[in-house]
Amino acid sequence: MTATHTHSPFGNYGYAVLTAQALRAPDAVALDCDAGRRTYAELNRQVNRRATVLRSQGIAQGRRVACLLHAPLGITEVYLAAAKTGAVVAALNPYWSDDMLVAVVERSGCTAFVYDGCADELVERIRPALPGVTDWLRLGGPAPAAVDFDGESHAASDAEPELGACHDDPLALFFTSGTTGLPKAVVHTHSGALSTAQLWLDVPRGPDPVFGTGPIIWGVGFIAIAGPALYGGMRLVLEADFSPATFLEAAARERITHISVIPSFFTELLRDNRHRQADLTSLRVVLLGGEPVLPAVLARIKERLPTTEVFSYYGQTEAPYSVIGRPGTAMATKAVGRARTACAVKVVDASGNRLVGEAGEICLTGPHLLAGYDGQPEQTAEVLRDGWYVGGDLGVLDERGALTVLGRRQDAIARAGRYVLPGEIEEAALAVPGVAEAGAVAVPGKGSDQHILLAVAPVPEQALDEPTVRDALAGMLPEHCHPDAVVIADRLPHGQDASGGQGKLLRREIRDRWAHRVQGRGL
CATH class of the missing domain: 3.40.50.12780 (ANL, N-terminal domain)
Incomplete structure (x- = not known):
């Protein structure tokens, strides 16, 4: 961090996002959650307490902290506290396998690990495989061989901590959802996140x-x-x-x-x-x-x-x-x-x-x-x-x-010397009465041409069959876009994004589940 960076705290993500609002409108409500309501001033003081605890554990500028958190309030407090200290958060996906979590933590160089009660059993399983992690901090009360993050925060100072990073310093590692190999760790900086x-x-x-x-x-x-x-x-x-x-x-x-x-x-x-x-x-x-x-x-x-x-x-x-x-x-x-x-x-x-x-x-x-x-x-x-x-x-x-x-x-479908985009077919399918959702994918065929597999989910309590969908699409799409097989499914596969609703449409899963419907037609 250069000398010019120290002139203003507003280059630090945690300070610019939260403390500035606490100074501007301390009594305005910052958030509501299961734990109650927090004003900007109250949230800022709690984040400062969290930051004080992190610093007491030597978790400061440049140190990498694996975070496996489920509760939104805990995520908010810990991420902003880490930003103030200058620690780099590695934002782990709670839906990864044990092996994936261990590999990502090791490759990211994390030496501290923050988790909450929802991850107790998982942490117990993976902890022996992570000897490089020297500090374990738990939200939700005390636990063996872990810092009681909540208890320590309750007794910690709520004064503004010394800011440990800003501007082009790394803020966090956010991970891609790659389909093969380990997800790539995307480095975002304080200035980039503020943008x-x-x-x-x-x-x-x-x-x-x-x-x-x-x-x-x-x-x-x-x-x-x-x-x-x-x-x-x-x-x-x-x-x-x-x-x-x-x-x-x-x-x-x-x-x-x-x-x-x-x-x-x-x-x-x-x-x-x-x-x-x-x-x-x-x-x-x-x-x-x-x-x-x-x-x-x-x-x-x-x-x-x-x-x-x-x-x-x-x-x-x-x-x-x-x-x-x-x-x-x-x-x-x-x-x-x-x-x-x-x-x-x-x-x-x-x-x-x-x-x-x-x-x-x-x-x-x-x-x-x-x-x-x-x-x-x-x-x-x-x-x-x-x-x-x-x-x-x-x-x-x-x-x-x-x-x-x-x-x-990679989703484009090679057909009759042209590229067909799934959205063209899906948009037409959604115009068919009774179709609630549609997903189109390519299935390998003979030579360079690919076959088109379309999966659709019906509106609840409405009947839908393959001939009806196929006939309707024949009148809406050019011939090279016609699906070779139509699957009627109760629901289409979606990724898990922890929101409680369905995540992104998983086209690869459509292919894995129903590709045989195309192949079985002898196309």
Whole structure:
């Protein structure tokens, strides 16, 4: 940390996100959760106590701390406390296997481990395999061979701690959801995370904003959701379960004004008529990202929430909230939006030449980008090219700078000398009466052509059969997009994101479960 960094504490993520708000509006409510309500001043004092305990254990600038936490309040306090001390959080996924957790902790160089009561049995299993971890801290009360983080915090000083890092110093390691090998550790810095927190320069807040979320704030969701909400002076409602059913109750109880979810959240929410009985009149802004926002899903949301502003966004763990906008307004219906303030986006061909109005590879840049993949310089060089992040997604940029995301290059289906994108087929399938959700994937065929497998889930209590879906699609799609097999499933497979609702659609799981339906047809 250079001498110029010490002139102002506002380059430290924990101070800029939380302490600044506590100085500005100490009595404003920062968050509500199962443990009760905290003002900004109260939350800041508790975070300071946590930071004091970390420092007493020698957990300060540059030291890496594995965090395996389930409770949103614990995540919020520990992540912000670590930021103030300068420790680097390794945000572990509680749904990884034991072997995966051990391998990630070892490769990340963590020498301290913070966990809560939900992880007691898991920690007991993996602890012998982690001799490099010398400090274990537990939230939720005392435990053998672990620091009682809560007890020590209760007796600790709540004065502002000496800030241990800022600006370009590493803040945290957030992990990709790679399908093979160990997930890559994405390094985000204090300044990069603060740039992400400035989301509200591009999205309206209005008076008395209330942001609702759940345990999804572990991982990069913390700097994409919880951090921006606090940075923007909002009231953060932390639900232990943010499933659609819980959301319906919490939205009315807490008068939630803002949420950020994946489109599949609304696919599940609007499957039946329970939402019709809920009071959602407080909801002002819905942010949709993480998956393509298909026009059919957007139409269903707008029908249910006609006065709510719907924003779509595009980004990745390596570059959160890069592009944002209101679909279907001044932009093309399928466009996500334009680059967020201080960020930029371009689409290039295979030679790196900029394209307008043509499909190519999406490139992102801005102060919010990852610093790199921890300990993996070759992989870093593959995605960071001349200051741009190139993550392998395909898209089209129009002459006004609006980006339409076509999807992952690896998801494109080779058919009849052309590439078919799953979203084209899924959008048509959602227009078929009785279809609640759709997922299209490629299945290897003979030669270079691939077969198309479509899985659909019906609206509850509505009959749906393969011939009906197939006949309807024949009239909506060109022949090279026609699926070779249609599977009717009660539900489609989704990833576990800890939110309580269904996570992202797992196309690879669709392929694994039902590829034989195509192969069995002798195609």
